[in-house]
Amino acid sequence: MNIKSIIGAAFAGGMALLAAGPAISQAMPDNLLNAELRKGWRMSDGDQMAALRLTLAPGWKTYWRAPGEGGIPPSFNWTGSRNVAGVSFHWPKPQVYDVNGVRVIGYRDELVLPIEFTPVDPTQPVSVSAAIDLGVCDEICVPMSITVSAELDSTAKPDPMIEAALTARPEDAAKAGLSAARCSAEPIRDGLRMTANMTIPQVGPDEFAVVELADTSVWISPADTRRSGGDLTATADMVPPNAQPFALDRSSIRITIFGGSGRVVDLQGCTG
Template identity: 30%
Template sequence: MRARGPLLLALTLLAATPLAAVTSPWHDDGPARVRLLSPWEAAPAAGELWLGLELALAPGWHAYWHNGGDAGYPPAVDFSGTAEVLALDLLFPVPERFDLPGDLVAFGYEESVIYPLRLETDFGTATAAHFRGAVSYVVCASECVPFTSPLALDLPLASQPWEATVDAARLAAARDRLPRPLPDGATVSPAPLATDTAGGTFTLTARGLPVPPTALFFAVHDLVELGRPERDERDDAVLFTVPYTWLDRSRTSEQLALAWTLAAGDGGWEGSSPLHLPAAARPATLPGGPAAIPAESANNGHSPTEPTRWPWFALAGVVGAGLLWALWPRAGEHPPA
């Protein structure tokens, strides 16, 4: 009986110790370290599988969202060397905004970030999954440095998979930071505000959210460049005013599908809303010549089909000048006696 005491104690301690997940070692790139985070002690052999791409950043450095802003680009993961990976989605938590020298802006993450990876796999009857791939990414501080780093993970498979406590919780927290669809009853409504020959401004109004959004981000758009949103709270709504500039100046109007992300706390919401940007007034240009004078200016505010009317005092002045010219003595002539 005395021999069973230490055994029972060891089993009790083992049961109370959180299981460590099978996670790849860090690859050190200097300003950043990167690895694959696994929540699994034994993973399913087929179907949906979640992993995490974890970056640990040196102080002052940041990594990027899917819209990096004025500098940088988002990470890209390649598992083409693992035939059993049938599909891969790299997902992006709600970002932060970084104001950089030279009036530049970046959207991304500092200190550390876990990008959730949603995979579709089929390892058949194998007892282990061997992930082999690479990640291309860039980190920036006062300068930007790109890296391409190897990714490798060997993961046991089981018909009855189970997760490890600690890393499963970390990956779950990263997934909670992913933007969600709008809740029932909430609305996001963009509307044009002002236009000029280069672009203009529009508003985006959010109503009915459980927490007021604190920041607004947009996906990259190939028709317009979007400026910094200005935030304002009005009654039960949060209103953002956004400047925009046409990337193609020949465009006069467009129906846009505006992909947006609203940040609140450690998470937020995302969606897409239609926005019609109206045509701006543009000066007509003659072929090979300067811009034509608008008809209203050329006719002193009158319609181009309306004859020009002279004020009475202007007409009297013209008549009087003509009479003086007719009666004034010419050179070599004498006035009549």
Template identity: 30%
Template structure:
């Protein structure tokens, strides 16, 4: 007597059940959405995924998570007076791609007599991953992030770690709900594009940055330029209102240099008791 075996395509629900069963049976897969940690006395780093399983051709978010010990800090894209920004070198399954770090708004961190631009506490650095359309169902998408960062208190220590995730490729993506919530909260707090264009001009030995669309009620304004050769990071930033526009007086860097006809950066301020952050660009007066 012949037994007929029927094969049926797995539904999304069955895929979820199969992956959960695999996670329970296989050590190390129960927390598939977060990599094993790289730990030092100063920083604990992991790679967090918004997916438990990915679909061919989709784009999704991961994040490098740094839990930084009290009193220590890591660095923004422009680290300020000293330091180095966090960098990630990716090794991915064939055809997959990774975007750039989506930088949160930095803090100005005094380390007398310097001021650094960076992060304290816990910071998530999101990155978009694109799955190749030709990825095969049942295979795995490997994400390997070789990350380097400088962590500083009164001294600075270079650190590094390789963080790896292996995510199943399924007919439909399976969201890692808790991880996605953390990443989306971090992305919602990223600096938003400013709805105006600034203007930078010389003002004696200093620079004047005019920001015509900044809310009049903005307080505690701080300018974080992407270029590390524009301003003296430790100098006071004087704010005034001129012809209805906010103008920030900035001290020039001792290594002052502008490579293009515009500058870009991030503005942080408070409005109505809430912290705000904007990305901005400004034309440079010849």
């Protein structure tokens, strides 16, 4: 495993550290971040369940896939892996934090991220290697790069640590009482404005929704979230790289609802 801070490169590229005034001088702990790939086990369908485990210095956080205002979304490059046809992430439920007045979404002290690998040939070994860009955060937020690799064991038994992370995923929307999810879109100057109307019981006292698309190149604004009785409405602007209106695939819309009570509900796709 190789872990390398890229703070200087982040400044050179215009990626500001999120801090206010004197907080920039915060010292970096020696144990800021450690990473490993837990090898997991081969499942009955032939896929390999493994996990990325990140251990951070006490009090430090890393980001969820949609990190919130000003956060650094993690990115993964699996070039160099062998016998891998597909990669799926099973994100555990994140927490919501206030960092210098900015809302960020992520994990404190540790993240165990289950990752499911689909082999090209299930009868052959799977070797994975990843270059990962991510951010870690305390009083300041630091962009970092790490590399991890492992030969995955097809004969191992299920890993309790990975199983616990799978159990900790957000609630499925249908199980949380969702009865309808309708999405509409209207063109704006540089993209689309999407409004989702969801009929679902209240998730918590301070609900807000995060809207994502399968196409991560599309910038999405923080959603304006409002509740009226049994209906929750989330409106967000979507701007693609060419800054033009585009055809919206409603099945690719992912909406995560956060409640102030700590509940998190996941919804995939909506109707017109």
